[in-house]
Amino acid sequence: MRIGLIGTGRIGTLHARTLDAHPEVSGLVVADADAARARETAAALGATAVPGVPDLFDADLDAVVIASATASHAELIRTAARRGLPAFCEKPIALDPAGTRAALAEVAAAGTLLQIGFMRRFDAGYTAAREAVRTGRLGRLHTVRAMTSDPAPPPAAYLPHSGGLYRDCLVHDFDAVRWVTGREIVSVYATGSAAGPAMFAEAGDVDTAAALLTLDDGTLCTATTTRMNGAGYDVRMELAGERDQFAVGLDARTPLTSLEPAAPPPPERPWPGFLDRFGPAYEAEIDAFVRTLRGEIPNPCDGREALAALLAAEACELSRATGAPVEPAALDGAEPSRTG
16 A cells, blocks of 8 residues: 655654555655655655655555644644545644544544554553453552653753643553553543743643542542653553552663662663654554554544543643642543543
8 A cells, every 4th residue: 555654753754664664555655844854764765755745645645644743633634534545643633622523523524544643552561451451360450550751851942832741741641541441531630840940831831740530430540740750761550459460661671770678770771762662562553554444453543532531631731720620521521432
């Protein structure tokens, strides 16, 4: 099949390499707002570059992969739907529920496929955690602890366009919690701190945040995140049940040092960033998209999942502002369907 790729930044370039090497992909067409960067990526792979993003939709494609800047996602999804093209899009669809629902409505009206890039659904550890919960190995699940810790802050210019720490970072944890447990987030109580570099407060954002989530079966979940974890990139999930307790993301590269006398030594090569930690998962989600296009598997993450995770992030922002618990479903007037 012939696939178009929009966006040749870090994630887009990884997707380009994955698509170029995929045995079912016979042609790759790339576009970027920076035409020179698109040409460079295409030349490295032997792919075809087009002058601009609009030109890509005239390139006789079977599907598109969207890895461009966040602000462009919703319109590109709508354009793909109007052209009858299946689309894969990195999260988010949009930074607000209204924009997300508008794009989803157009996809539904066109009857096209939309897969969202929540890569943790394709990570071996998160997949094993889901299996452990679903098969009852933990017994009754009572506590979940989720975290996303970046090793260094992004550039100041990125912050005003990021959607804020809850939408940009913790949204991955919200999706992972829903997907692993199979439960909905019915209430959040969140707070945050901008005690680090002044650029966070200037952007109306925080550099560190925490949320207490209540799931629809009463399970409690803590979700924490920071932009300032100098030890390295730390993404984990712990699940505690009445029978057992499991951890995702705890390995020889976890940037965590135990102070116990008999503990193992600290990691020699802690995870430096998300592409290193989740590289195989990014490749697996693109392979899943191709398999979905071929009709081999159902859509593993449709747009409604992005809306559900976004509503949890929206609720966190409101909770931080008001100091009160917030129900995500109340923010959009519709209960999101439970994740599969």
